[in-house]
Amino acid sequence: MTDLFSPFALRGVTFRNRIGVSPMCQYSCSEDGKPTDWHLAHLVSRAVSGVSLVIAEASAVTPEGRITPRDLGIWGDEHIRPHARLAGAIAAVGAVPAIQLAHAGRKASRRPPWETGAAEPGWQTLGPSAVAFEGFATPRAMSEEDIAATIAAFVAAARRSVQAGYRLIELHGAHGYLMHSFLSPLSNRRNDRWGGDFEGRTRFACETARAVRAAIPEDMPLVVRISHTDWVEGGWTTEESVELARRLKALGVDAIDVSSGGLSAAQKVPLGPGYQVPGAAAVRSGAGIPVLAVGLITEPEQAQAIIAEGKADMVLLARGFLREPYWAMKAAVALGRTDALAIPPQYERGWSSLGAMAMDRAVGEPLPAL
């Protein structure tokens, strides 16, 4: 039985356990896309909790691919140095530093969620077709040249990520952003080779993955985050996700990070604990590829069961880590596995005494002197 605290490897990278921090946009750059002290504090304070993987938020591969003007970016060489500071600090506390490369497509040019509405001044958004996300501006349908330039931007961003010291790259193919909008027939109405049937709609994801794979080191894992379903009648389906995962695997993608939704305001999401885990399990068994499960995974026992039952190879938490940056330590205590967690020596006394207290309660012995 695989354990939440057992190591896991993809290519040349070994993760010390199966717990990772899911990418979370912080909308905290000035307007130049460079990471700030906020990103450093945010990511390192979670990395230090003993997680094995920290995925830095959606980082735009072009300026127009940002969700908001304050998004993180990696579209220029000037971004390498500040990203290197982030990646180095995450690695220094033992977690694998990763980056999510993104293009927001027709969902770009917005304000941060706490402000809402369109960015001002905004910019022309891009999409596979001139079909707007409900309430957003209509994107310009991408030309062949736009598509080639965007794939090249993903490749250049991947090379910069390698230079910055990230050890895993995730391509953002979920939540209605550009790659996802090519996959779904609801947003992709093209009738050229980039749309139409399954082959055409998956071409952008496959060609981007192929090009990025060829540009990064052999021992570096490549992950693609997908929305396994649009949760809309007539939209992208879990069956299609399984077939896409098979193809991505053949192109050298090492794992699929399985999310869902975000493409249409008409979605009916069956929210509940672990609601995306069945999608992850379907991709894992159907395509024979490792998967990362995410979405309302909040309890240590729940996370342990997902791994032990073979539904996923790793669990990611997002909001859980906003509430409890040291969730991994809490999980180790709850599951009696403080032995397996790399608690930094500076924090050792806080957590070892808690572990000892839990054990003492179990055996009815007095608390140790602190």
Ligand SMILES: Cc1cc2nc3c(=O)[nH]c(=O)nc-3n(C[C@H](O)[C@H](O)[C@H](O)COP(=O)(O)O)c2cc1C
């Ligand atoms: C503040 C915030 C920012 C997010 N930003 C991203 C992002 O940059 N990329 C992404 O793929 N998902 C993003 N998500 C989605 C999360 O990664 C995660 O998939 C989702 O919140 C479900 O997991 P949870 O229930 O553990 O929060 C974000 C979620 C939150 C709460």
